[in-house]
Amino acid sequence: MNTQFWLVQAFNGISYGALLFLVGSGLSLIFGVMRIVNLSHGSYFLLGGYIALSVIWTTGSWLLAIPVAALVVAVLGMAMERVFLQPLGFDPLRQVLLTVGFAFLFQQAALDIWSGNNFDINPPDALTRSIVVGGLYLPLYRVFMIGMAAVIGLILWLVMEKTRIGAAVRATVDDAQMARGVGIDTSRISMLIFSLGALLAALGGVIGGAFLGIYPGLDFEMLPIAFAVVIIGGMGSLGGAAIGALIVGLADNFGKALFPELSYFTLYAPMALILAVKPTGLFGRE
Amino acid sequence: MRSQHIKVLIVVAALAAIAIIVPNTNSFVILLTTRALAFSILVMSLDILLGYTGLPSLGQAAYLGVGAYVTAILATRYQFGLGYDFWLVVALGILLAAALAAIFGLLAIRATGVYFLMITLALGQCIWGLAYRWNSLTGGDNGINLRARPKFGIDLADEVTFFYLVFGLFALSLLLMYTLVRSPFGQSLAGIRERELRMKILGYNTWLHKYIAFIVAGGFGGLSGVLWAHTAGIVSPENVVLTTSVDALLMAVLGGAGTLVGGIIGAIIVFGLREYLSTLVPWWQYVLGAVYVLTILYLPTGLMGIPERIRRRRALSGSRKAIKNIAPAAS
Numbered sequence: 001m002n003t004q005f006w007l008v009q010a011f012n013g014i015s016y017g018a019l020l021f022l023v024g025s026g027l028s029l030i031f032g033v034m035r036i037v038n039l040s041h042g043s044y045f046l047l048g049g050y051i052a053l054s055v056i057w058t059t060g061s062w063l064l065a066i067p068v069a070a071l072v073v074a075v076l077g078m079a080m081e082r083v084f085l086q087p088l089g090f091d092p093l094r095q096v097l098l099t100v101g102f103a104f105l106f107q108q109a110a111l112d113i114w115s116g117n118n119f120d121i122n123p124p125d126a127l128t129r130s131i132v133v134g135g136l137y138l139p140l141y142r143v144f145m146i147g148m149a150a151v152i153g154l155i156l157w158l159v160m161e162k163t164r165i166g167a168a169v170r171a172t173v174d175d176a177q178m179a180r181g182v183g184i185d186t187s188r189i190s191m192l193i194f195s196l197g198a199l200l201a202a203l204g205g206v207i208g209g210a211f212l213g214i215y216p217g218l219d220f221e222m223l224p225i226a227f228a229v230v231i232i233g234g235m236g237s238l239g240g241a242a243i244g245a246l247i248v249g250l251a252d253n254f255g256k257a258l259f260p261e262l263s264y265f266t267l268y269a270p271m272a273l274i275l276a277v278k279p280t281g282l283f284g285r286e
Numbered sequence: 287m288r289s290q291h292i293k294v295l296i297v298v299a300a301l302a303a304i305a306i307i308v309p310n311t312n313s314f315v316i317l318l319t320t321r322a323l324a325f326s327i328l329v330m331s332l333d334i335l336l337g338y339t340g341l342p343s344l345g346q347a348a349y350l351g352v353g354a355y356v357t358a359i360l361a362t363r364y365q366f367g368l369g370y371d372f373w374l375v376v377a378l379g380i381l382l383a384a385a386l387a388a389i390f391g392l393l394a395i396r397a398t399g400v401y402f403l404m405i406t407l408a409l410g411q412c413i414w415g416l417a418y419r420w421n422s423l424t425g426g427d428n429g430i431n432l433r434a435r436p437k438f439g440i441d442l443a444d445e446v447t448f449f450y451l452v453f454g455l456f457a458l459s460l461l462l463m464y465t466l467v468r469s470p471f472g473q474s475l476a477g478i479r480e481r482e483l484r485m486k487i488l489g490y491n492t493w494l495h496k497y498i499a500f501i502v503a504g505g506f507g508g509l510s511g512v513l514w515a516h517t518a519g520i521v522s523p524e525n526v527v528l529t530t531s532v533d534a535l536l537m538a539v540l541g542g543a544g545t546l547v548g549g550i551i552g553a554i555i556v557f558g559l560r561e562y563l564s565t566l567v568p569w570w571q572y573v574l575g576a577v578y579v580l581t582i583l584y585l586p587t588g589l590m591g592i593p594e595r596i597r598r599r600r601a602l603s604g605s606r607k608a609i610k611n612i613a614p615a616a617s
Contacts, residue, residue, distance in 0.1 A: 031400075035400055037344075037400055037403050037404060037407075039532070084579070084583070088582075088583070092342070092399050092400045092403060093336075093342045093403075093539075094582050094586060096342075096344070096403060097532075097535065097536060097539060097578065097582045098578075098579060098582045098583070100532050100536070100578070101536075101575050101576075101578035101579040101582065102575070102579065104571055104574060104575035104578065105571075105572060105575035105576070105579070107571065108569065108571035108572050108575065109572075111571075112568075112569070220527070220528060220529055223528065224407065224411045224528055227404065227407060227408070228408070228411075231404060231408065260419060261419050261420045261421060261422065262415075262416070262419065262420070263415070263419055264411070264412075264414065264415025264416070264418060264419050265412055265415040265416050265419070267411075267415065268408050268409075268411040268412040268414075268415055269412050271408040271411075272390075272393055272394075272405055272408040272409045272412060273393070275393075275397065275401065275404055275405040275408055276392075276393035276394070276396065276397070276405060279397055279401040279404075279405075
């Protein structure tokens with residue numbers, strides 16, 4: 001275990017964290033605004049990957065696949081929120097069960113449409129090379145993932161902090177009742193955030209599909225990891241999601257490399273401890 | 287009080303019917319019912335938390351996992367629990383699962399609502415992580431195959447004998463849990479579910495009540511796991527994965543939370559759909575998903591709540607008519 005090992009593992013951890021940020025930030029925003037434990041978030045990730053595959057198969061364009069998959073899933077999320085979740089009102093148990101019912105439906109639909117085979121999303125050749133930095137071979141695709149997450153994180157941050165709609169979202173996270181009181185349409189905010197969360201998860205699916213693969217069951221594999229990100233970072237906070245994603249990405253990589261038998265335990269035990277001590281997460285708003 | 291007696295009689299009659307009819311059917315139905323009965327102990331244990339205490343746990347499969355893995359590991363490594371010592375394994379499975387619940391409860395009980403969902407999810411995932419990754423102990427992804435069922439005077443390899451064993455333990459669990467929820471302790475739990483603050487003000491140690499309920503539920507989960515291991519013949523991370531916890535939750539809600547027997551109704555319907563319908567049509571999971579979604583949207587009190595809803599609707603329309611008769615011009 002020399003320096004090279006640590007550097008490569010750290011790089012892998014950070015790039016995996018970049019992917020987790022895409023999935024986790026959406027989930028965190030949804031939770032912050034709506035207090036919904038959204039168990040269909042993993043399905044959005046998987047559907048994003050599958051839709052991207054279909055776009056690639058028909059048009060051959062990877063670049064086109066990214067926005068198409070993200071937008072289709074965003075519309076799906078919006079429809080789900082409007083038609084089913086919104087009329088339910090605030091009832092954590094029924095909401096969580098409803099989202100899981102949909103997760104099962106999506107699972108079956110994906111199986112019917114895309115079969116049960118494992119697929120890979122192949123990015124353009126330009127991204128499959130490696131670059132050499134200080135004697136380390138770094139896959140360019142992982143660098144791209146980090147860059148993508150950074151750009152999206154920056155856009156999200158700018159929207160949340162600098163725009164009027166962002167301020168409305170933050171107000172809703174802090175105190176939804178008060179926000180309604182000052183005339184913010186929290187129902188519309190919920191709709192927007194839910195579809196934004198779905199969009200980000202689908203984006204994660206397209207981008208992550210290149211190195212995780214796309215296969216049935218991936219939805220419920222990603223889901224708890226996304227929750228770990230949200231909980232460690234803090235619910236409803238973008239910065240928290242970024243730090244949570246980084247911690248989980250690194251913990252996952254080093255855990256698997258150093259003590260493989262306990263690797264998932266080392267991920268979820270801190271998550272439970274943090275929840276027990278500070279339910280709003282390390283960086284969550286009180 | 288009277289209507290309660292009638293309800294108990296109906297349940298006893300229904301269970302007697304299961305015990306008499308099922309062994310005379312084919313082995314497919316026997317196996318299916320055995321599975322549903324073994325799993326429904328877990329669902330009922332969850333119902334103590336969900337329906338009677340108001341704590342929706344998303345990690346109940348962890349306790350089933352403890353019971354199942356203890357059974358499987360002892361049986362395959364040490365040939366333990368395959369004779370009369372099976373009952374020791376039952377006791378051990380219950381105790382270890384209860385002990386795990388005692389540890390997890392310390393972390394989880396303080397949380398409420400959404401946070402309780404999340405923390406139990408995290409704790410359940412801890413156990414899943416161990417089951418999935420601790421290859422040398424749990425066999426990892428492949429799980430552990432149990433080669434034989436216990437033999438002590440009776441041979442549990444026989445489907446009908448095994449069915450009766452599971453049925454007996456199921457009925458005993460139901461009786462114990464029913465006694466628990468009807469006891470003063472159970473009434474205090476219901477009080478906590480309705481309004482915890484009021485119970486606190488009345489001087490109840492609500493934390494301790496919830497903690498004990500959590501441990502009891504864990505113990506029954508362990509029993510369910512011991513039976514499940516021998517029912518399925520294989521124990522794998524599938525048994526402790528998040529979706530198994532979710533299944534238990536959905537079965538409880540489908541049957542009707544806060545009714546205990548709703549658990550067995552939910553379990554029979556879901557296992558029936560999953561294992562019978564799946565042999566008939568490829569799109570069975572749509573039916574399952576639709577059943578879940580429709581139950582949650584239109585039947586929040588579950589199937590057991592239907593008679594009550596009908597009665598209330600009748601009463602409501604009756605009173606509407608009465609109002610119309612008294613004050614026809616009021617609107």
